[in-house]
Amino acid sequence: MKILVFGGTRFFGKKLVERLVRDGHDVTIATRGKTADDFGDTVKRVVMKRESRENLFCLAQEKWDVIYDNICFSPQDALNTVAAFRDKVGKYVYTSSLSVYRMRDRALAEADFDPFHYEIVTGTREDFDYGEGKRLAEAVYFQKADFPVVAVRFPIVLGEDDYTGRLEFHIDHVLAGEEIGMPNQDAEIGFISSDEAADFLNWVGTRSDLVGPVNAASDSVYRLEELMALIETAAGKEALVEENTDDNDDSPFGIEKTYYLDNTKAKKAGFVFQDLRTWLPKLIRFGIVKRN
Template identity: 30%
Template sequence: MDSALVIGGTRFIGRHAVTEFREAGYDVAMLNRGRRENPFGDGVEHVTGDRRDRDALETARERIDPDAVVDCVAYFPEDVATATDVFADADAYVYVSSGAAYGEERVPKREGQTALEPCDDEQATTDSAATYGPRKAEGDREVFAAAEDGVRAMSVRPTVVYGPHDYTERFAYWVDRVAVRDRIVVPSDGLSLWQMAYVEDVATALRIVAERGEAGEAYNVGDEHAPMLTQWVDLLAETCETGVEQIGATARDLAREGLEPQDFPMYRATPHVLSVEKLRSLGWSSTPHRVGLQRTVTEHRENGRTGRKYGPDRDTETAVIERVTE
């Protein structure tokens, strides 16, 4: 394969996917609405169009004739069904699904073994946080159906993604807290276990699956080691070369200040860990945390990412600290 089309491409996972394919020697083009500046300049061809418009997909197919298609912004099952039809003759179509597609709480969650979320007709067309997992699961089913019809379509399921250019700023909340505070609240004593995936590793997985994956298969992607939240804070303190005291707060402690554990980014009440054995069998491996964190912290600081609006404000956090330590 020599050419790749990334549907999306300017923000987070798509941006790193473009870089990954370019560095692997591909001619790369992007399809998106053109609402954000092309960070790659003239080095990456840009097709302007709405990915939900079939005509835009067909225009991209005719102009680019891509060998590989990476679909980063398919949020509805219909998006996947249309794209696998339009790009049926491509050598590879790779759908960015999500670990949220799993509908069963198991540790770890495994492709083909752990049940996916069901998705009814209303969920399939409703854009909300509650329907995100079901919609992604139904997108996986569209991939499987396309493969049965002879399309080399595959799915990559990342767990929650962090890294440079993360516009969600979920992880940035903790970077900021560790960098500027000496005492911070960690809910439930930091025992939250939510496996994360470094964005460059997700991009590498997309390329490897395009090149070596099997049609009709899904591949989990996440860090090969899953620290608990308190361990992430320690790793960040080491990266930021600072010291920070973690104040563990129970749900009762937080409730007294009008908070709950879920108000803190990256907190999860139940463990969420994906097996990555299947992806590793294709030759993939994850980036060491210290390397990924250094790149992440550097970019977040350079671009002023703080994530402060995504977690408790400092005054409320201070009130929790005072109550817990009094």
């Protein structure tokens, strides 16, 4: 397959490209050119600005079997993409987010946010918060595109290569004996690993007929109290968890209500997810060892 990847030089985007190359696809990565990669001559490269309509139309001079879009954050970017790639792509895989859901306190299924009837408001990334930008981009793709689209809604993605440092925040605070702000330790949360996210994107784009919105998350969830107990055990130190702390000590996982994804649709379509309770403890131990 001839495949275009927006992004693809770090975290699960890089892992996706590795899998596509391994499977023998003709892969082009389109990035700002600011992050080096080690793909050598196994991929083609295009330096571009995701926000540039002109750059998108240049890429659309060719036809693509699959396009992966990991870096669209606004309805205007989506509108430009729909216009550029009309009749030029077999399947469009848009990386979306758990953040499209406003509801809390239960497992969230795809029907809990309907992009097919969501009112489209135009604007750039600076005009909306992250969740609204993703909601509006989905709305544009599903209401305006003439090509098949799948919007993959991921929860927080974790891995040894996570540049965001969200899990490391908790490890570092426990090791340093610093407070961690969590408003509700009884809230349940889900995740997906960067390897599993890459595996899912590869599968949904090249091996599956699935289209529309789809949740992708590891099986099982953790109560935040359980998650902190895992870190305490691995670190050999007690966590200092408080409901209210200074802003710089607020947990990146500090949700007020249960907030995780129901992955039933993807499982029924044939994808087998890992169990969170198998891989996350290993990742926590890796993080502790890395800091000792």
